[in-house]
Amino acid sequence: xxxxxxxxxxxxxxxxxxxxxxxxxxxxxxxxxxxxxxxxxxxxxxxxxxxxxxxxxxxxxxxxxxxxxxxxxxxxxxxxxxxxxxxxxxxxxxxxxxxxxxxxxxxxxxxxxxxxxxxxxxxxxxx
Amino acid sequence: xxxxxxxxxxxxxxxxxxxxxxxxxxxxxxxxxxxxxxxxxxxxxxxxxxxxxxxxxxxxxxxxxxxxxxxxxxxxxxxxxxxxxxxxxxxxxxxxxxxxxxxxxxxxxxxxxxxxxxxxxxxxxxx
DNA sequence: CTAATAACAGTAACAATTACTATTTTTGTT
DNA sequence: AACAAAAATAGTAATTGTTACTGTTATTAG
Numbered sequence: 424x425x426x427x428x429x430x431x432x433x434x435x436x437x438x439x440x441x442x443x444x445x446x447x448x449x450x451x452x453x454x455x456x457x458x459x460x461x462x463x464x465x466x467x468x469x470x471x472x473x474x475x476x477x478x479x480x481x482x483x484x485x486x487x488x489x490x491x492x493x494x495x496x497x498x499x500x501x502x503x504x505x506x507x508x509x510x511x512x513x514x515x516x517x518x519x520x521x522x523x524x525x526x527x528x529x530x531x532x533x534x535x536x537x538x539x540x541x542x543x544x545x546x547x548x549x550x
Numbered sequence: 551x552x553x554x555x556x557x558x559x560x561x562x563x564x565x566x567x568x569x570x571x572x573x574x575x576x577x578x579x580x581x582x583x584x585x586x587x588x589x590x591x592x593x594x595x596x597x598x599x600x601x602x603x604x605x606x607x608x609x610x611x612x613x614x615x616x617x618x619x620x621x622x623x624x625x626x627x628x629x630x631x632x633x634x635x636x637x638x639x640x641x642x643x644x645x646x647x648x649x650x651x652x653x654x655x656x657x658x659x660x661x662x663x664x665x666x667x668x669x670x671x672x673x674x675x676x677x
Numbered sequence: 678c679t680a681a682t683a684a685c686a687g688t689a690a691c692a693a694t695t696a697c698t699a700t701t702t703t704t705g706t707t
Numbered sequence: 708a709a710c711a712a713a714a715a716t717a718g719t720a721a722t723t724g725t726t727a728c729t730g731t732t733a734t735t736a737g
């Protein structure tokens with residue numbers, strides 16, 4: 424019994440944008456992209472919808488270099504961030520799922536999300 | 551050949567404070583604590599030293615609820631944050647070390663740090 | 678068609694962090 | 708002990724990412 428949600432073109436555009444790109448955009452980057460189609464969309468609208476999508480599990484959120492980034496790919500994976508070029512790479516591995524189960528047991532509580540960020544130098548910057 | 555560092559009482563106080571508390575303070579919380587001893591310390595000084603300590607590996611940094619938090623305990627462990635009460639718990643486990651090695655191989659690069667944050671409800675808030 | 682209200686745009690406010698500049702401390706050298 | 712060079716600082720201003728607010732618009736049920 425999800426809360427009743429009204430349709431909105433802005434939210435549709437945000438979801439569509441997030442699911443049709445392979446990078447890890449910030450709220451502002453999504454805002455910039457969507458303004459091409461809806462020049463009057465408000466940045467607050469982008470923030471609000473992204474927050475809601477994350478709470479519903481339709482998007483992943485993580486904080487990187489002082490700003491929130493979003494990921495429309497909700498398959499279990501984690502992120503590698505290059506300290507040199509700033510690029511964010513996806514690493515697909517079941518480890519996040521195992522951590523969730525293990526942590527729930529360790530703290531005797533409930534786990535809602537696992538955010539794993541590995542930092543270092545990517546292949547091309549390490550040379 | 552580490553870069554030459556000059557002594558400073560402020561830095562010593564920051565290190566001492568960080569290593570003699572068991573919570574996960576923000577820069578401002580460390581600032582508040584140290585002002586009791588050095589009422590004229592600058593917030594910028596706290597930020598700069600914490601950044602340097604993190605780069606040297608003397609402290610761990612992670613971002614939680616929109617602000618940076620620091621941890622003087624550099625033993626391998628990760629954090630569980632309660633969505634209800636906001637408490638940050640330490641979870642000691644070798645998983646972060648394994649992730650570092652695995653990721654370095656997966657991305658064919660170098661790993662400098664692993665930041666793992668699990669969110670959910672802690673034991674007392676889950677009741 | 679209409680009323681109720683969710684969602685919005687636009688702007689202002691906010692909080693965390695960084696940048697800047699003149700002054701103070703530290704350290705090596707005489 | 709005195710001095711010079713430069714690292715570190717204090718205090719403040721500026722910047723940035725995010726949230727809050729208010730009047731307007733769009734969606735939905737009846």
